[in-house]
Amino acid sequence: MDRFFGFIIQHRIIVITVFICLAALCVFLMLGVGSNYDLSKYLPAGTESKEGMDILVSEVNYNGTALLMLENKTIVEVLDIKDKVAAIDGVEKVVWLDDIADLKQPVELIDEEVRNNYLVGNDALLQIVFTEEDDSARTYAALDAIRAELGEGAKLAGSAVDSYGLVSVTGDSMVRGILIALAICLVILLVTTESVMEVVLFLFNVGIAILLNLGTNIIFGEISFMTFASAAILQLAVSMDYSIFLLHRFSQERQTESNPTIAMVRAFKNTFGSIMSSGLTTVVGFLALIFMSYTIGADMGLVLAKGIVCSLICVLVLLPALAVMSAKAIDKTKHKRLLPSLKKVQRVLGGRVRYVVLAVMGIVCIIGYMAQSQNTYLYSANSTGNRQQIAIDREIDEKFGIRNNFIILVPRGNPEGEFEMAEKLSALDAVSSVQGIYAFVDPSTPLEIVPESLKDEFLSERYSRYIVEVTGSVESEVAFRAVEQIRHIVSESFGEGAYVTGATPVVYDVRSVTEGDFTLVTILSIAFVGFILLVTFRSITIPILLLFVIETSIWINTAVPYFTGTSMVFIGYMVISSVQLGATIDYAILMTSYYREGRQTMPKREASEYAVEKAGASIMLSALVFSAAGFVVANVFIQPAMAQLGTLIGRGALLSGFLSIFVLPQLLMLLDKIIDKTTLKTHLLKRRQAG
Template identity: 35%
Template sequence: MNKLHFDGIVNFIVDKSHVIEKVFFVAVALSIFFYPFVEVNYDLSKYLPESAPSKQALDLMEEEFGYPGMARIMVEDVSIYEAKNIREKISNLDQVDMVIGPDTITDVYMSGDFINYNNLDEFYKDGDAVMEVIFKGGEADAKTHEALDEIYKIVGENGHYTGSAVSKKSMQASVTRELTIAIIISFIIIFIILALTTTSWFEPVLFISVMAIAIIINMGSNIVFGTISFFTFSTAAILQLAVSMDYSIFLLDNFTFYREKGIEPEKAMKKALTSSASSVLASGATTIVGFIVLALMDFTIGRDIGFVLAKGVVISLITVLFLMPALILRNYERVQKYHHKSFMPSTKGVGTAMYRIRKFVIAAAVILAVPSYIGQDMNYFKYGDEAIGAGPGTTYDTDSRLIEEKFGKSNIAVGIIPNTSIIDERNLTEELENLDFVNYAISLGGTLPEGIPIDFLPEKLTGELHTDNYARILISLNTTQESDYAFECMEKVQSAIEKYYKDGYALGTTSSTMDIKDILRSDYENVSLISLLGVAMVVMITFGSVLLPILVIIPIELAIFINMTIPYIIGSTIPYMGYIIVSCVQIGATIDYSILVTNNYIKARNDMDKVEASKAAVSRSALSVITSGSILTVVGYGLYFTSSVQGISQLGRLVGRGAVLSVILVLSLLPALLCAFDKIIKKPTDVPRASKLRRLRNMRENHELKLFGKYKNDGMNVISADSKEGTANENA
């Protein structure tokens, strides 16, 4: 874009600010209207690629039998007769396919289903009964959840509930409420951070208003996708807030700088837009690269998250560059009216302190690099529903533990086999029942007495287990849904099925998780490499150097390695999906910290030796890096402390901890590396004068000068001189 066209856009933004405000008002209104129509998907298996065996099996089962949700219910203090009565009431609900309970496994209490089991303890023990419920609809289906509400009424206060349908219902009820709480808390703390680091009580109001508008538009515009994952729904808004806040700070700081030079508000805004647009866009580019790379994942939830987050950053950029000028001009008098002095201490000594510990920092980095690189992959990862389920202390988790302690584990799997031979079906069912990890296996062939034709059985029963082309076997495994042992057991079930039916399938949460695990492991290798190369390419083009991208990225990558190794050290599990997302978010959102320090170092080398340049670079960058990092930390830990969904909670903790580590390493390790490799770093005069990030440096310095101008007489003359030179460059 040539300068004439760019100036025309800038003039339009400032001169037509009232029109732009109306456009954004309409956009917000439409977004609020469309937001309720954006569906949220809670089923991870929907994101499996078509090539995955479990995806093919799920499609087949959905076509033949539907895609059922499941629940396991324990009723305390009931007689076996009362348990039978409860089971029959649940069975009569329209959305319930079948219920397996204590009266379905004994001759005395047969319900006509011809199901015969010897071990009553599996379903009735010490006055407590447990039942397995299979619904007609999916686990996240609204009608399934309506049926659960009816079950809650039937069972009463003595019931405890677990299973995929219960988990999804609990999650849907809590996600929106918890997200709202997390956003409100984050806004409050971010307001406090910005109030401390700016010089007006009203500036944070402007920043938060702009971000709130961008978030609303992003959430409403998700209607273009129709459906988004619950993972995206739970994290996109708050991550957008964290990674986009800097853009509005850049613009307002630049505007304030020109106003303090006595330039009229409209002209000052035009100059601010001209000098900040490229910096804002360059800063957003690295973040967008990190998010877009997620769209390359074979496990297509990455595409879902990547597109929504990238769209959110683009919307934030547009909102800052088009709407923010109008809001600043409209409210500038309020900004001035509520002016206050800076509450932040001097950052002058930070650079000196970091230089003094440089040798220790480099030694520590060398020592930690290899162990943390290895340790990050030694974590105990979760891949499927257990990675995203309710966390410890929730009602769902408590109920699940109570049921498991009383009746053991029950991991429901389904065998889908061709409906070709009732004899083979019976033999397969018997073989499955004889496996030591199988609680029970139910099939029509396994329950039909020999010599009795299928036509003699009620259509309701045959329809539950047979179609014209396929038969269904319900299998309860005495395993968790996700573990090495569960995977091994599922493979044995699949082998038993293939012994009788070459084109038969064993499917369920465990089989889907096995495929998700294989796909995610492959995705991480591809995504992390492409993300790293993409960001490195942006940095290389910006600096015109091959070495600098390596130095700039080293602190961020080491921060990622350490961040991901900590769960292994403390013995906690992490969701592998969060592991991938955070790796991309952390490098995309925090690489700006490294770029800022590096730019300040290169500029300072025009007038100083490498030691003084290192100190000056850190001192100039510290406030901006700490402010931005604090916002990302607050947002991450806000998710961690407010979400009962452990997948979201763990993602938040990884983001928050990663931001802290990135800030520490950028301010300590990076200047030490720049000093160490000073001789082979491209000379400052060789860096293109039109570099986008040179403008970013100047804006940051202007902001710090506004807050810390008193240090010009305290040995910080270089900042003053440097800022004047930067301003002269921009005016030129």
Template identity: 35%
Template sequence: MKKRVTVVILVGFLVILSAIFIPRVQTNYDMTQYLPIDSNTKIGLDILENEFGNESSVEILINDISVANVLAIKAEILNVNLVSSVIWLDDYVDLNVVPIEFIDPSVVSPFYQDSDALLIVNFTGDSYQLELTESMEDVEDIVKNYVVQYRGDLLMNREARTIASGEVTKILFLIIPVIIIILLFASKTWIEPIIILVSLGIGVALNSGTNALLPDVSFITLTMALALQLALSLDYSLFLIHRFYEEKEKEADPIKASKLALKHAFPSITASAFTTIAGFSALFLMDYRIGSDIALVLSKGILFSYLTAVIVLPIFLIWCDKLITKTKHRVFLPSFKKYSIALYKLRFILVPILVIISILGFIYQQKTEYVYGSGSLADETTTLYTDNQIISERFGSRNLSIILVPNETVLQEVNLVNHLLSLENIESVQALVTSADPNIPREFLPAELVSQFVGESYSRIIINTTIDGENAEMYRLNAEIRETVGLYYDDFYTVGMASSVSDIKDSVLADSAMVVIFSCLAVGFIIMLIFKSISIPVLLVMIIQSSVWLNISLLFAQGIQTQYIGYLVVMSIQLGATIDYAVLLTNRYMDFRKTMNPHDSILEAFQKSSTSIIISAVVLSVAGFVEGFFSDILSVTEIGLLLGKGALISGLLIFIFLPPSLVLFDKLIMKTTLHPKGIEKTRN
């Protein structure tokens, strides 16, 4: 008794400590931090920061404003903290000397159209710095009396922070009531959902608090982690509680029943937890390190939930035994006995159907189209999205790429700039050779102008393209730019959205085969150790992998593109998590095979495990769909929808095809599995 109290007190102390540390978790919103260390873009970003410092810019479209008022506002904005410059028409033409009516329209139109002015405000500092948010608020206050639109990464990052800060709470408030309803519907006692949620809450709290020990966690990971941990680790509590009910039917003493339940459920719980972690483990090997970020936080969460289930939950069951008995109610889920009999009779038809589904899923999942960027906001009704559309329609898109080349000869730079200007979809090129006469020695040029384009070892060339967003044209142009620069320089770097996404694409495509193979091998290896079998891991992994293929192939059937990183993450989660259902059913089948023939074993195994499988699959699916339908972050939305469908598909395939497969391949399983003597060999 004292040991149990000590354990609970210690766990309670750790939970309180974790709660204190949760506000100290550092959140990272800069996805470029996860680029491969040796990628061209990542190296270029480091050089850009070292040579030119951090900077960011925001475009402001001020509607219905006079030239005089634009100049007055510009002067005010220049006094705002961290504002380094404000670019407008007067930087190119002296408006005190030449009236705007006499200026060439091609010079005026990029800055002033129909009494609407577009200013570019440059800040000293990275667009992710919180100090810049305060500066931006000061700028907004200056133009508050006008109708304005904004465009820039600084605003996107601020919006991402705002959304992410409330996202976790919103998702949890939606998911927890649904989980409670599902558990009440499928439970045997009214107190069961509370016991499960308290157990899960301990694991979630420990995981959230220990995130403070990490340097930082991506906002995408934080948004998903809590809800997914709840859904992924629910199995462990269900497996133990349902086994506890069985043992209580034979043993009235709750302490003995709890020990027996843990003893018999331990293999399934352990296999479930470590196959889930194994599914994530391949993400650690990715060069694109967002995979490691997601895998580390979720693996840590699964481990805490597993330890809570095997250490704390048995104590709760002992202490709440009387309450469990008092709050019993009838089971609302139907008996699946007739269904399991039908599956047995149809085994010779269902297994070939599974093979056909697997082949078709494998073929069509290869035809699904992917995108490789990681958009921040999913909602096209946001003010930022509509502002961007308005500015683009009036003044064109602003899609900048930066080329860093060694400080060699001016002639090389002139030739490169002229070549770049001849490329299709290049709207403009800014460099020192375009901003000043290249024939003038650089030491005679204004230092302020030179410092904008020339660093200690590298010069920068800024390109504005007409291509907006990620598409085939973007990839073509990025490759063409790199090829063109390569004609003039051996050592160069490109920085920008196109360059970043291209590097991500190259990285994840190179990693994809390894992630799939390693995940399957890692999960299969753990199942092999648990069951001491060669054939069982092959069968279970093939069924779950078929559900992954089917899930992805549905995207092709719907004509939907999805983020490739989302596919890899969902594949790992779906493989590692939903195989729990197969492990539970197979474990019960092998238990009953010690004393029964295949027919009776599968009927009993299905009866004992069907409720847990249904609850787990439905809860994980609901968690995915809630993330998918209610998140305002594009990456989270796509991962959620894929996971929601994937959990349902996995549950259905296990529910329909695993029972007949176990029976049909029973002889092979028995021959390739180490098992105690006395197992029933009879087939009927």
């Protein structure tokens, strides 16, 4: 280690230059990393809705769609607007009432059920079919052109609009989020550190690590929009610990050693174990996500774990070189730390009050565990969360009814089977309409005389497509029951060669796939982190104790939605269960390390005060930074899944920090004898001296 560190210090200019060059290269590599907004791609192979979507894209003319609501328009005005929209590049056709019924007759004579799908009073609803998919650049350009043509009168909704909105808000929100998070972190660091130069080193080091991570995402080709949006902010928040631990120890060592190089060597040796164990626990916590059947877990887990590795490399290689080179600047920019010492607080809590603290902790732990197990979940993460768009969607649903389309693909060559299937589907209570060749045409009709427009819309080389409109929103129980009923009917008629897909079937499959993932990710996270703690502390009791403290904070955190009556977005729960454990176990590790260090020469109560005095400021600082980053995500991202994940992270960091500072020391004292007996190579102060 001495030779390695000596090399870094001796060649610090070269080391810093290499990192800057690599970061600059990664800025260019970032431009080649794609973002995926289709979460169905992460369903495991063999999932019916995923296979159906793949066939739609590769074989069937799968066009993007949108709805356009026009208010207070005459029929003549609607038809004029319809023609203008149909003429826009990227629009294949526009469907309205005139395509279904003869408008030469009074509209009152048209079947009311049919009419109300397209015209209610003086408000009209048009369906726009694009020439390309929902997420195509050409489709996005067409949406812009429609808005430019119609101005404020364009109330657009539908899958293409949602996709475009998601793309628009994600990129803007990420940049804004990083800038706000950096600003907040800057303020927190200036208040809680002892030198302005230390703050510069913190941010420079973390910035280089983030660029390295974002650039090296090129190895994946593309990542999910959720990973793209959250990776940088989470890395900033999670990995700040390592820089804080090292520079705080460097500052402590310089109080007794004037030579910066020697002081850094001591700081490096004294914090290497804590930093590595903290980093490894975070990495394995993230890697637990790769075992999810729903592979967005692997997408997020690999990128976040790689980010921690980049941060560790920067802290252990780049930061020592920067700190030694900047030692004089650190001294010149020193100021009084405004963060209060917590030693006196622990002196009070460490007395008889600790039994009250632990009793309250036990009660809250039980309540939190029971409450979080009763949460309800949402499985769709594609909503933009844009308030204006939500209002438009709700207005269209209220006026024209909810439009939830299922897509059925069946092998061609069985007209009678298709006709029979369409009849059975139409008879379902949840089905409002069925569209397809043999929903419109008698099965005995030769295909040669079927209109080409109908064949182009519903037939491909191997498949016949049916569009089934279902009542109920995407994640309603009505729609989920319809998935089961429709799949049963389709399977009866065509066996395994047919597919049912669409928004609700995809969400239904996500729910089915992830039900086992909840337990799996939790168990693996605990097992992986527990193993690292076992090796680090060579103790049976300490890993159990630290895991209990952080898991309790997770239970409390995830119990809040239950008490507020809020449904959790499932991906937020999946991520927080591993992120909070992997990231905030650092706090417990640092507190325990200082407690054990103090117990070499002190009684347990004094050791607890020593641990809180030495570790409390670092933990509080780290928790504040992590929490600030989380709440920035919650308030900057209007996309619900990201906003909720940010809230969970922000609240979770504060809870973990609070329990690590104020509860963990009491547990360490309570279990001091057991820890001593279940830990290898302990050299604690003799108990008769400990008092």
